[in-house]
Amino acid sequence: MNQVEIDSVTRELPSSWNELTPRQLLVACRLIIRHVPVTEFKVKVLFQFLSIGKKLFRKIDPEDVLFLSETFSFLQDQVSLTRALIPSIRVKRFPWRKLYGPSDAMQSCTFGEFTKAQIRFEAYNKSQDPQLLNEMVSVLFRPRKSFWWIRRHFGESTDPRVRFLDRTLPGRAKQMAGVDPAIKYAVQLFFSGVQSAIAEKFPNVYRHDHSENNSSGNGWISLVISLADGKTDDQSLDRVMNSNLYNVFFGLEQKSIEYFELLAKYEKND
Numbered sequence: 001m002n003q004v005e006i007d008s009v010t011r012e013l014p015s016s017w018n019e020l021t022p023r024q025l026l027v028a029c030r031l032i033i034r035h036v037p038v039t040e041f042k043v044k045v046l047f048q049f050l051s052i053g054k055k056l057f058r059k060i061d062p063e064d065v066l067f068l069s070e071t072f073s074f075l076q077d078q079v080s081l082t083r084a085l086i087p088s089i090r091v092k093r094f095p096w097r098k099l100y101g102p103s104d105a106m107q108s109c110t111f112g113e114f115t116k117a118q119i120r121f122e123a124y125n126k127s128q129d130p131q132l133l134n135e136m137v138s139v140l141f142r143p144r145k146s147f148w149w150i151r152r153h154f155g156e157s158t159d160p161r162v163r164f165l166d167r168t169l170p171g172r173a174k175q176m177a178g179v180d181p182a183i184k185y186a187v188q189l190f191f192s193g194v195q196s197a198i199a200e201k202f203p204n205v206y207r208h209d210h211s212e213n214n215s216s217g218n219g220w221i222s223l224v225i226s227l228a229d230g231k232t233d234d235q236s237l238d239r240v241m242n243s244n245l246y247n248v249f250f251g252l253e254q255k256s257i258e259y260f261e262l263l264a265k266y267e268k269n270d
Helices: 022-033 038-050 062-076 111-127 130-140 166-176 181-201 203-211 221-227 234-241 245-269
Strands: 002-006 009-013 088-091 097-100
Touching (some): 009 062, 022 038, 022 181, 088 166, 111 234, 130 181, 181 245
Antiparallel strands (some): 088 097
């Protein structure tokens, strides 16, 4: 955090994605969606993040404004957001319905929902089809389990969301169409940050994917089957897809390392 003092008014300004507050993230998202020029974007972000009146803001020397605004250059860099700053989303006008999202770094997510969200995330980046973004957000945000307020005390799961089911996705995606675009863009940034963090933590999994020249989900098929003890029946694959995201990635990383060691051994013998 960067600390700023203006006429005895002290404010803390974020210096990285994970230091943003939910309000600050939405402010940045709204400006990004509007395609505001870079310099104007940083100045507007500074004004909003300082949370001071225009009269006090005008007292800041223009050179200081430029200097302070440059501290927000990280908002133009690679997204590294892994904090779940959008914990829930309200849909419908009345009665209000609340959908709950994943935890920080998607620690409570399953491997299956991650791959389903990733497929839509990558497709949206290529086509910019808003329906794909609605579906991606709807994969991650789901209703809360019934009686969660008491069930959370008697189970090991820390995830309040109901299990993901393909048949419920179209209905949620339809409702998601009416949600503030800035909120959906914030979820997109969060997913992008988590995806980058996972790729950095498990480099061999993504190295395997890249070498096969496949999309993310397809490049893992052989590895997923190996984690399912080589079985391809629905029950075995469902067990892997419904397992914790990070547990599966740890397994995929180990299988990838074994794969590359074996590949290097064959190349050496040749």
